[in-house]
Amino acid sequence: MGTRSSVYMLAILGLLTDGPMHGYELRKRLNVLLGTLRAFSYGSLYPCLRDLLAQGLIEEAGPADAGAPALSGKRAKIVYRITAEGKEHFAQLLGNAGPSSWEDAEFGVHFAFFRHLDSDVRLRILEGRRSRLEERREGVRSQLARTRERLDRYTQEMQRYGLESAEREVRWISELIHDERSGNKPRHAPHN
Amino acid sequence: MGTRSSVYMLAILGLLTDGPMHGYELRKRLNVLLGTLRAFSYGSLYPCLRDLLAQGLIEEAGPADAGAPALSGKRAKIVYRITAEGKEHFAQLLGNAGPSSWEDAEFGVHFAFFRHLDSDVRLRILEGRRSRLEERREGVRSQLARTRERLDRYTQEMQRYGLESAEREVRWISELIHDERSGNKPRHAPHN
DNA sequence: CTTCGATGTATCGAGGCGATATATTGGTGC
DNA sequence: GCACCAATATATCGCCTCGATACATCGAAG
Numbered sequence: 440m441g442t443r444s445s446v447y448m449l450a451i452l453g454l455l456t457d458g459p460m461h462g463y464e465l466r467k468r469l470n471v472l473l474g475t476l477r478a479f480s481y482g483s484l485y486p487c488l489r490d491l492l493a494q495g496l497i498e499e500a501g502p503a504d505a506g507a508p509a510l511s512g513k514r515a516k517i518v519y520r521i522t523a524e525g526k527e528h529f530a531q532l533l534g535n536a537g538p539s540s541w542e543d544a545e546f547g548v549h550f551a552f553f554r555h556l557d558s559d560v561r562l563r564i565l566e567g568r569r570s571r572l573e574e575r576r577e578g579v580r581s582q583l584a585r586t587r588e589r590l591d592r593y594t595q596e597m598q599r600y601g602l603e604s605a606e607r608e609v610r611w612i613s614e615l616i617h618d619e620r621s622g623n624k625p626r627h628a629p630h631n
Numbered sequence: 632m633g634t635r636s637s638v639y640m641l642a643i644l645g646l647l648t649d650g651p652m653h654g655y656e657l658r659k660r661l662n663v664l665l666g667t668l669r670a671f672s673y674g675s676l677y678p679c680l681r682d683l684l685a686q687g688l689i690e691e692a693g694p695a696d697a698g699a700p701a702l703s704g705k706r707a708k709i710v711y712r713i714t715a716e717g718k719e720h721f722a723q724l725l726g727n728a729g730p731s732s733w734e735d736a737e738f739g740v741h742f743a744f745f746r747h748l749d750s751d752v753r754l755r756i757l758e759g760r761r762s763r764l765e766e767r768r769e770g771v772r773s774q775l776a777r778t779r780e781r782l783d784r785y786t787q788e789m790q791r792y793g794l795e796s797a798e799r800e801v802r803w804i805s806e807l808i809h810d811e812r813s814g815n816k817p818r819h820a821p822h823n
Numbered sequence: 824c825t826t827c828g829a830t831g832t833a834t835c836g837a838g839g840c841g842a843t844a845t846a847t848t849g850g851t852g853c
Numbered sequence: 854g855c856a857c858c859a860a861t862a863t864a865t866c867g868c869c870t871c872g873a874t875a876c877a878t879c880g881a882a883g
Contacts (some may be wrong), residue, residue, distance in 0.1 A: 653830095653832090654831075654832065654833090655831045655832075656830090656831090673832085673833075674834080677834080707832070708830090708831090709831090721835095722846060
């Protein structure tokens with residue numbers, strides 16, 4: 440019943456799109472895929488898997504291990520596979536280009552699975568993200584203008600760095616938008 | 632009893648060092664001071680104030696409002712003042728230049744109150760922070776080297792950006808260290 | 824004189840995370 | 854063969870944090 444964090448949902452379903460996997464590997468890949476942005480913990484992953492299972496968005500894949508022990512008993516290693524409903528739900532979640540998709544948390548996952556989206560949806564998300572970041576930049580900018588002189592040099596320096604980071608992020612998104620617009624098609628089909 | 636997040640502690644005590652204040656304003660200033668790094672919520676602030684009070688690190692300042700209603704009854708606006716123990720504890724927390732002070736969470740607050748520290752302590756914290764960031768950068772770098780070619784261009788782009796951010800952060804700290812070493816004394820005493 | 828947004832205190836529930844318990848597996852040295 | 858250790862793997866628990874919200878008061882605009 441728990442409306443799980445949709446970040447985990449999206450991320451898990453997205454990875455399972457590339458083939459069945461068990462929890463441990465899921466987490467590892469998650470931290471490779473999105474590690475520069477945030478961390479993924481077991482404490483959230485396993486409960487989320489349980490929910491997805493209950494909702495029928497994923498299912499257990501039989502012990503299809505290559506020739507390995509068909510021996511009963513010992514269960515360890517639960518391999519999950521995405522279901523048809525799961526794929527549908529994934530597409531639906533990922534395709535949402537609304538405001539929530541330009542917040543920090545969701546934007547990262549969306550971007551990580553951009554290859555599954557049409558160019559126009561990608562553009563809408565990127566543009567939303569950009570305006571979101573511009574807001575933040577303006578906030579920091581005006582904050583800094585207002586408080587300048589009233590703060591010691593360390594605090595000022597920190598805010599200066601913050602502003603620069605915000606500006607840089609906007610620039611980055613802008614480049615991505617530009618590339619996307621000029622029909623920068625991914626070389627071939629991304630096989631992976 | 633709750634060993635409150637030490638980030639809130641440090642931040643609250645630090646602000647109260649500049650004069651008595653009530654919760655609402657505390658939060659506002661916190662979000663000005665450290666807003667580029669993180670957000671501060673009432674849900675953590677008020678319980679923390681309660682703890683600090685219980686530990687005797689802060690105390691209620693009487694309604695010393697200028698001539699304002701000495702009228703009894705109505706209580707609203709609770710002004711807090713830092714105690715002698717509080718100042719001591721603050722100095723002790725802030726002066727800790729150990730590993731925890733170079734993690735993301737704590738480094739920010741420490742830096743925000745750098746003006747209260749001696750140059751050598753500042754240097755130790757900055758150097759610790761730098762090595763912490765270098766570790767992270769190397770992690771990202773090797774990750775990227777290992778997975779390059781196996782990831783689609785969006786994921787690659789995200790990791791490239793992540794690496795650049797990590798490199799940039801190291802550069803920033805290095806500059807701060809350089810400034811600190813070359814006896815870049817804050818002009819006069821920071822009066823604020 | 825009322826309405827509205829800012830000021831102000833406070834709490835609650837939902838959920839995320841780190842740490843940890845517990846096995847099993849797979850190598851490496853001997 | 855086997856002793857040992859690290860990596861693989863599942864799962865949970867409690868702590869803490871946060872966003873939302875409730876509930877007041879106040880000043881200024883209209």
